[in-house]
Amino acid sequence: MPDWWEIHCTPKASSGPTHHQGQAGRENPYLCSNECDASNPDLAHPPRLMFDREDEGLATYWQSVTWSRYPSPLEANITLSWNKSVELTDDVVMTFEYGRPTVMVLEKSLDNGRTWQPYQFYAEDCMEAFSMPARRARDMSPSSAHRVLCTEEYSRWAGSKKEKHVRFEVRDRFAIFAGPDLRNMDNLYTRLESAKGLKEFFTFTDLRMRLLRPALGGTYVQRENLYKYFYAISNIEVIGAAAGSAFGTVAISAAAPSQAKGSTLFQLKPRSPQVIPIEEFQDCECYGHSNRCSYIDFLNVVTCVSCKHNTRGQHCQHCRLGYYRNGSAELDDENVCIECNCNQIGSVHDRCNETGFCECREGAMGPKCDDCLPTHYWRQGCYPNVCDDDQLLCQNGGTCVQNQRCTCPRGFTGVRCEQPRCDLADDGGPNCDHAPDTAPRPDTLLGCLLLLGLATRLGC
Secondary structure: OOOOOOOEOOOOOOEEEEOOOHHHHHHHOOOOOOOEEEEOOOOOOOHHHHHHOOOOOOOOOEEOOOOOOOOOOEEEEEEEEEEEEEEHHHEEEEEEEOOOOOOEEEEEEEEOOOOOOEEEEEEEOOOHEEEHOOHHHHHHHHHHHHOOOOOOOOOOOOOOOOOEEEEOOOHHHHHHHHHOOOOHHHHHHHHHHOOHHHHHEEEEEEEEEEEEEEOOOOOOOOEEEEEEEEOOOEEEEEEEEEEOOOOOOOOOOOOOOOOOOOOOOOOOOOOOOHHHHHHHHOOOOOOOOOOOHHHHEOEEEEEEEOOOOOOOOOOOEOOOOOEEOOOOOOOOOOOOEEEOOOOOOOOOEEEOOOOOOOOEEEOOOOOOOOOOOOOEOOOOEEEEEEEEEEOOOOOOEEEEEOOEEEEOOOOEEOOOOOOOOEEEEOOOOOOOOOOOOOOOHHHHHHHHHHHHHHHHHOOO
């Protein structure tokens, strides 16, 4: 198995004989109909059977032990590790045989399995299992597309052998931005780069399926039939791109691993993206900013891969966020995109419009937001003027210093020198001789009188 992805199942299958019997067992000899034994190759159902080729004949499965220790929980963890960051480009699909789990959690790790966080909860009753209301990914809004939800769509007993799949719905979340037919991919690309937390939501280094309660056949647990309760998985499909590459450029599928000569790709599934040299695909137009294209089958879209010169988009026809189109350059010019260079303090973010103007914070102005409006002054950002020579005048002979403060003459204080100040004279008494010609404010006069009375009582 390649060293750049691994699978772990816990607990491991019992090394001794284990009796199984399920409804499917009578029809598929690969599903234990009588006895399973992990130590016997002919009776074992190891994890690799979740990823083997099943082009012809009956499906093969990984199977857990039975629920013989009921009422102790029958739980199992299946962990997939890539040893690199992966970005999902399609649904994660898990195929169960003989019933889907009634309770399950899909988790992800961003640090190679050191810490974990929930990705999606699955239950036949979300409120009972996780104290969460049931929701569907297709009903989410753009602001909530990256939130973790609990779904009941894949856990209830359907009574049909066709209901085998459990999905983590990536396409439904993409459709929130790209439309129901996923045609507005440019809008999706933009939102993935600009919306906080959205791109990170589809990124991981490891996935873990925590199987918490097996299928019960639509009934309650029957103690006389505990050997009928177990987990069986025939396929797990994870399709994504190496993090940091263009969307849909490299298929990294956990299904049917193979390492072709000169390639580090997993076995491609029918709907997975395929990287095609530009000379082999006539519809691949990248304006000289890339020499590779990717064909995404389920979208029927050809898109350029790894656009250079700060370009992006299906045909490298747009500028990356933080750059704008050079109006004097052709689309195939290496200098077609110019950096915005927005002032980090004066601008809201590092992006600009098609003319190169940045979005400024309150009080800032200029193409790069590096200047202030006349009503503001600059001090590591733009702040409202304290004083000026027009409307915010310093009073009583005060002087405005760089719109930031008033320098007041002796005897006055306040933001704009509007308050008289009573100082102590040389004999310790109040000195209000330099009060303004206008009548002092009542509160100021009262303060002076109180101070005068205090000085008299002290005999000063």
